[in-house]
Amino acid sequence: MRLSRLSRTALGIITVVILVIVYVPLFVVLVNSFSTSRTLSWPPPGFTLEWWERAFQSAGAMEAVATSVQIAIVATIISLVLGTLISLALQRFEFFGREAISLLVILPIALPGIITGIALNNFFRTIMGVPLSIWTVVIAHATFCIVTVFNNVIARLRRLGTNFEEASADLGAGLWTTFRLVTFPQLRSALFAGGLLAFALSFDEIIVTTFTAGSGVTTLPIFILNNMFRPNQAPIVSVIAVVLVLVSIVPIYIAQRIAGTEKTLR
Template structure:
């Protein structure tokens, strides 16, 4: 399909506008992290590295980063196990209600975060009588991180088919041996990509976290929200925001590269 020159120009202009709307605010945040001003002013009166030094010495920010990393790692591990098991069950077996289960697995990622947060808050506090803590945050994050792993793994299972697994069974291998030597090696890159996306999704999540963390848990996004409008904290918040963007970009970029490599590999 070939586009006319005017059509290409229009598409290029629209693409440029959309990218500018998305990324110019991020560039402003990056520049403001070096600003000599203590307020969110533009343009910055000068540039300095002072806020970067203070940010990496800020105990509250460092504790929030450690908490976010801890939650993201555990939620990702839980999602990898459960997402893989659900994918295998839905793709390799036929049973009553399979389509309904598939819909229920994917639904949490489509629901508004505030709805998920309210529902989980009520479930933890009213129905289960559980005090909000880091454990409830991990459970909450796992509910939607499972979807990223599930989508990656089930897509790979559909592509690879069952020929190698059936051949392994014909040669006398058991279920666990077949999974360990045949199925798992075919899923490794999909699991890695899904795990990276789940980690990024958990690391910068704020809406569901706000409803399930309670007052004792401070993740990095919550710390940013709490300190954004405090006196003399705006430049430090900008620095942390830049770090958060960089941390989020890395797993998404790696996952995208893995997906691209899989597409070109015969």
């Protein structure tokens, strides 16, 4: 499709405006993490590495990072197992209600976080009678992280078809052997990409976490929210926010690279 010069110019301007709106605030946060000011003022009066040193020496911040990593790892593992099994069931088998189940699996990622948080809070505390803890956060995160794995795996299964699996069965291989030697090797990159996205999604989630975390559970996003307006904490929060952005970007970038490589190979 060919666009006129006016259309290309208009699209270029719109693109630049959107990128400015999205990334200039992130740049301001980055600069403020090196500011000598104790508040989020602009422009910064000077630059220092003091806040970076304090952030990495903060026991509360390091504990919040460790908690977020632990939750994200466990939620990702659960998502990889359940997301893969659901994908195989929905793509490889015909049964009544298959489309309805597919919709229910995808729905948690589409629901507003506050709705999911309230629903899970009521489920854990009222119906199950379970006290909120780090495990309720893990379960809550897994409910929407499964979707990223599910989408990646089922898309791959649809492209692969069943020829290789049927050939394996014809040669006498059992279900587990076929999965281990035929299906899984073809799904590895999709699982890796889905797992990276699930980890990033869990690591910086705050709304659902707020409703499902107990009083003693502080993830990194909650730590940032609790300390953002405290005296002399704003620059440290900026440092942590920068680290959070970097941690979130890396898995997403790797997942995109994997997808781009696969498209090139095809």
